[in-house]
Every structure is written in C-alpha cells, then in structure tokens.
Amino acid sequence: DQQVKQNSPSLSVQEGRISILNCDYTNSMFDYFLWYKKYPAEGPTFLISISSIKDKNEDGRFTVFLNKSAKHLSLHIVPSQPGDSAVYFCAASGRNYQLIWGAGTKLIIKP
C-alpha cells in the first residue's frame, strides 16, 4: 500500500521552461511534505517543504503547491536549468517523524 505516489517515473522538459513534478498521497494525517533531489550515487538533498496549514511555499526557482482536498502536491521549477536534471522524491511526514517516500521522478532537462 503506497501512501505516497509519484505516478510519473520520468519527465523531460526544455531548458528555460517550467518543470512540474506531481505527488499524490492517501493519508490525511500527514502534516508536512518535503521534496528531495538526488543525483546518481549520492544521498538525497533536501529541496523545499510545506506544512499542511499552507497551500504554497516558494524558494527561488522552486515552488511547492499543496491541495489538501485532492491530497496532491506539486513542485514547480521555473526556469528549468540543466543542473536540475536529477531524480526528485516526494516525502510525507508520518508517525515518529518518519518520512514516507514516493518512488521518485527522473527529471531530464533538455538543452
């Protein structure tokens, strides 16, 4: 039973355009959501987060949107840059502060 789902295994976007990565969750008790970026053979690095009491959080080129009624969140990257090519993981904060992870979406930025 996957509580956090990233239904797109990969996404290809032209450099300079907007990248939108999506994530759905099933547990309405999650109260904090995070996005991580991961390069091959490295540990994930924290990117941006959002509390369930908000619907938007922005940090530079990265914006996360949360739609609680739809149990959906998305990460927008504007403008997309070649260095953004990586695997992006969505995570939700559960009991004991554990993180419940999606399967990841591989973002490819085309020059």
Place this chain on the structure above:
Amino acid sequence: SQTIHQWPATLVQPVGSPLSLECTVEGTSNPNLYWYRQAAGRGLQLLFYSVGIGQISSEVPQNLSASRPQDRQFILSSKKLLLSDSGFYLCAWSSGGQGEAFFGQGTRLTVV
C-alpha cells in the same frame, strides 16, 4: 554545522559474508537516525530508525539488523549476506520536529 559521515562508499562482498556499515553524525545531539535502502521503482525504503541509544525500530523484517551503540553512531549489520541484499544504502538523521532529514553519501553494496 551538522555533518553526517557514512562509509564505505562502495563495497563488494561475497554471499554469506558479514556486513557492517557505519554512520556517524557530528554537530548535533540526540538525533533521530535512519537506515534506508534505495530500491528501484519503490523510492527510498526505510529499514530501521532510532530515536535514542539502544532504541531500534525495524520497518522491514529481513536479513539485516541495526545498532546504536552511541548517541551519534548508527550501524547496519548482517551476519550472512544474501544476493538480494545488494543495493544502495543511505544513512540519515533528523532532529525530529517537522521531519526534515539529512542524508549521507550512501554505500553501494554489491553481493557476489
């Protein structure tokens, strides 16, 4: 500032051999510590977490075990490795609260 060290970066071990992966955290006290495995198509799979010395919770029953002999040290072990133990293992820490975790560089384990 806080740092997390995980070693070795790569490891090739024969089937049936023991395993010990070590992770240490600096610059913080009483962190929550985690061992994850990155599985293809399943994202990051939580294996063990610890909220204090000697306190280990297992999320997935398997051939592995974890120990926390010191506050900022977390060890992943196996007495006899299986081929299916091959994978990319990640140690992480968090200070609790909102659950943001910080990861080590990972260990690529290949069991042959």
